[in-house]
Amino acid sequence: MSAAEAGIFVVGASLAGLRGAEALRRQGYAGPLTLVGDEPHLPYDRPPLSKHVLSGELDADGTALPHLVALDAQWRLGSKAVGLDRVAKRLRLASGDELAYDRLLIATGAQARPWPATDGPLPSGIHTLRGRDDAAALRSALAVGPNRVLIIGGGLIGCEAASSCRDLGLPVTVADPNPTPLARVLGSSIGAVITERMQAAGVDFRAGTQVEGFEADAAGRVCKARFAKGGEIETNLVIVALGATRDTAWLEAAGLMADETGLACDGACRALDARGRPAPGIYAAGDVARTPIPLYGGRSLAFEHWGNATAQAGHAARNMLAAEDDQREYHHLPSFWSSQFxxxxxxxxxxxxxxxxxxxxxxxxxxxxxxxxxxxxxxxxxxxxxxxxxxxxxxxxxxxxxxxxxxxxxxxxxxxxxxxxxxxxxxxx
The missing domain is CATH 3.30.390.30 (FAD/NAD-linked reductase, C-terminal dimerisation domain)
Structure with missing residues (x-):
């Protein structure tokens, strides 16, 4: 297959990837289009996972995103991208397949930050929550009725998971090294209101508390968590909610400016190489894209927000089809919403x-x-x-x-x- 026949590849088949592909079609691109996703599922909506799916109001497989445009695309699902040859314009998958491309839209999102590596295996019963399979597994574990759910981290996912667990009538403890929930997002002055909401709902909130490790029972399941400053708590279900990281090692190895905070882009959503120059034909959008925000002094930031994923994907798609002298700067006011307690x-x-x-x-x-x-x-x-x-x-x-x-x-x-x-x-x- 020649590069001209290869067409555009969208790497990442979630919200930003789907909306970016739709924007390409909507703006007149009629060539070959391929979406590559590391999960086996068609694009689905993530916000309901920590709310409606955990509470049992919605099945995990009921979160599929609507397709707003007829894509006429090839799907390569369950196919993780692991390598990129920018000179030969070839994308390598974990399966060993190498695919020729003309242009790339990187929309690989973010992953839940795992519990730090230990010398031995972690006990069972320790969960993270990012994807559909995570939510389904966690929902099944909650349905059994654990004696206490321990949530490590008081960010948005930790707070929403705690709210869902209390809706189920489960005992919940939230351990957070910060003085209040959402302290790093909203500050502890406003975060104190979340503390009050949590406590009114029966959550045991432990401020300034870090978990050091776990103990397992004879069956290898978590039964206790140890705190860094001493003390322990009995729990047989743990949710690790320590934020997100980005799987960008394969992009860094390809000579792009990338690390766990994201893939660096210019104002037009063009991926930057290691020397800070736009990489021809490669754009990024969504959680993985670290772009300068003019409103905040040009700080380069990545956002894990639904609205940014859709808006940035559409903007990147527009620039992918535009001439070199018609690359428009992305302007976006960050925003998010959350329902909890x-x-x-x-x-x-x-x-x-x-x-x-x-x-x-x-x-x-x-x-x-x-x-x-x-x-x-x-x-x-x-x-x-x-x-x-x-x-x-x-x-x-x-x-x-x-x-x-x-x-x-x-x-x-x-x-x-x-x-x-x-x-x-x-x-x-």
Whole structure:
């Protein structure tokens, strides 16, 4: 097969990969199109996995994403990409197959960060939650009725899993090295509200607590977890929710600028080589793509957000089909949402690095409010807890680089609780 016949390959068959492939077709690409995915499943939606699937409201195989465009594509599912020859334009799969390509869209997403390697095998009963198979296995384990679920990590996945487990009536402990849940995302000032919601729901939240290791019973199943500062807890089901990592070693070996934080891209979503130059014909989108964000001083960041995956995939597809002198810069305001412990949380912008947060509507005591973050006199993020009516207006202020304090004279506004957001010290690398 010649390079001209090879067409476009989308490596990664999840949300960004599917929407990127659809965008290529929608924008007029009629050539050969192949989607390569390491999982055996057609693209599916991940947000329900930690909510509806764990609670039993939805089967794992009921999360398939709708196809919005007739793709007329070849699917290579259950085929992990492991090598790339950029000179010969060939993609190597774990099966040993080598495939010729014309252009590539890298959309391989992120993987759950596993428990750190130990000298021996881990006990059974220790789970991570990222993919459909993870959710199905964890749902089956929860249905048995464990004596206590231990969740390690108080980020979004850890919090949502804890909420789902409590909905099932299971005893839950969350161990987090930070002072509150979501402290690194929203700061401990707002994170304290999540602590209150957790505790009201019956979760045993252990702040400033790190798990050091596990003990197994005679059958090899986890029965205890040991804490780094002493003490232990009995548990026969553990969920490791320590964030995400990216499988990019094969891209780095191909001379691209990549590490576990993602594949570095320029503003047009073009993958960068090890010297920081755009790699011809290779683009990236979704969780794996680390792109500069103009709103935040050009910081190069990767986002694990649903909205970014769809928007960036469409933008990358557009640039893949455009001329070299018509490469447009990707602009995106980060956002996410989460439902947990009876509250709908929505956030726009990046709160990390803020020096001030102000509650501008509602109150933290009522667990219903809108809070706005500022940095050096500029509005950079806003978060709502069941109080999202004014969130679009604040999104506009963030994109405009508006001054902080934010909107004045808004309906039901009562600016109060202004103070430091309480972000933990950055992790050392």
């Amino acid at each position: 009876g509250v709908n949380i929505k956030c726009v912008g990046l709160a990390e690095g803020a020096d001030t947060v102000a509650v501008v509507q509602g109150s933290r005591a009522a667990h219903r409010f809108l809070a706005v973050y500022g940095r050096e006199g500029r509005t950079i993020a806003a978060v709502s807890f069941d109080e999202a009516r004014w969130l679009p207006a604040y999104a506009e202020r963030i994109e405009a680089g508006a001054a902080f304090p934010p909107i004045l004279g808004a309906t039901d506004q009562s600016i109060k609780d202004t103070g430091p957001p309480g972000f933990p010290e950055p992790r050392s690398r």
